Amino acid sequence: MTMEKVGSFLLVILLITSSIFALFIFFRDSLYIIKGDSMLPTLVNGDLIITVQKPPDEIIAGELNGDIVVIKRGSNSYVEYGGAPLFYNTSENHNIIHRVVDKRYVNNSWFFLTKGDNNKYCDGGIREIFKDSSGNYSLYEYNASELVYIPQSEIIGVMVFKIPFLGLLKDFGLIILIPLIFIFCFLLFLDLLKRRLTLIRYQQKKKIYRSKIFIILIVLLTGQLIFYFSISQFYFMNNESMEPYLKNNDLLIIKNEPASQIQVGDICIIRSPEYFYSHGFDPQWWNYYPNSSYLVHRILDKKDFNGTWYFMTGGDKSSIHIDGMLQNLEKSETYLLVEFNRSNIIYIPESEIIGVVIANIPYVGYLVDLMPYLLILLIILNITNIIFFKIRRSIRLINNIE
Structure with missing residues (x-):
């Protein structure tokens, strides 16, 4: 591969990257x-959506076909009208993107009821109806006849199109950039190698180049297979409940600690939520x-209860x-009537703790999510490499016969 081809390749990558950033800007x-995950299966974490302005009277409402809208002030749009902030994982003023399921026209203004496709209850529908002065006891109520309709001023856009996963570039653009730099260095290395072999016969150079490509592909494929089938032994952060300390999809390095050595403040991996569910916590x-x-x-x-350690746990952002x-x-x-009673908090036994996180x-x-596609790509490259050189060899033999 010549330097001109390397330059052309990098130019194409630069143009594509610039186009994406220009689109964002x-x-x-x-x-x-x-x-x-509140809009699953319609919208997936990392999807990029494009919105337009739409007159409030033209916004469609419906459980299945209602418009998906962007709510300007996020949870504040509902808390201001009585919704309990406890039931929102988003930070204040963080946009919420949910579906309009109903709308009302009151005093010359439109009001909208929204809901996540993956949520059981409408946004802002759960209210705090009692809280004692100590903060150790609270009651929350959901009543379908007393739901929160937000005014039209809270709607800043209606979704018209989505691009799956493109939004993830914001989170791991650096991961894409590093492999591109590696590829660039690798191409430069191949070009330098080719220049050093200029004194070797043409046929020998082709065989060396071909064998190197095949070996590289085999090594990459083997490494991918080993890693892919061993990921069951690893643990990954599987949501945003521990931000900012841990982010979604971080690889976690853990250490087995005796229960007596686990300290308050340690981050641990809990075997399953089943213990909480079996002791009265609703999976919803x-x-x-x-x-x-x-x-x-x-x-x-x-x-410590009768020689067994029990732990209270929680998410930093949850x-x-x-x-x-x-x-x-x-x-x-x-x-729905829900109770928070600090005297009835669920403590999990030490047997539910798999380990303590020491690094990420x-x-x-x-x-890992992209691994199956990378495996398929490497297999296709290997097959293509073999077929290509077989065809070239057959053509050469035919030409020699002629």
Whole structure:
């Protein structure tokens, strides 16, 4: 590969990268990145959406086909009208992107009811109806007849198009840049190698180059396979509940510690949320924690009971700041009564603690998500490499016969 080809390759990459950044800059007021899982399966974490302004009377409302809108002040748009802030994982004034499920026209102004496709209850519908002076006891209520409709001024855009996963560039653009630099260096190395072999016969150079490509591809494929089938032994941060200390898809390095040595403030890996569910905590508050997954949260308190250690845990950013802190007192399709009672907090036994997090490697989990596609690509490259040289050899033999 000549330096001219290397330059052309880098120019193409530069043009593509510049075009993407130009898109972000030019349409920055109309582009939003999906964070979280509240709109699954319609929108996935990392999707980039494009929005437009739409007159409020033309915004469509419906459980299935309602417009997806961007809410300007996020959770504040609902808290101001009575929604309990406890049930929001987003920070204040962080845009919420949800579907309009109903709308009303009152006093010459439109009001909208919104809901995440993956959420059970409408936005702002859960209210705090009682809290004692100590903060150790609270009651929360959801009543389908008393929901929060936000005014039209809170809607800043309506989604018209989505680009899957493009928003992830914001989170791991550096991960893309580093491999590009590596590829550039590798291409330069090949070019220098080719120049050093100018005194060797043409056929020998082709064989060396071909064998190097094949060996490199085989080594990469083998490494990918070994890593892919060993990832079950690794743990990754699987949501945003520990930000800013741990970010989604960080690779976690853990250490097994005796329960007596685990300290308040340590971040631990909890085997499963099942213990909380089996002791009265409703899974609906953790829709991002299926029974088969583990939790990565901080130790908030510990107790020794009859020789066994028990731990209180919670996420740094999670709105449900103490794991298992809520208990349902009454529940139906249209009504919910929830209790927070600090005297009934769920402490998990030491057997539920897998290990303590001692270090993290940012964003490695994104590479794991892409691993199946990289494996397929490397297999295709290997097959293409073999077929290409076989065809060239056959053509050469035919030409020699002629």
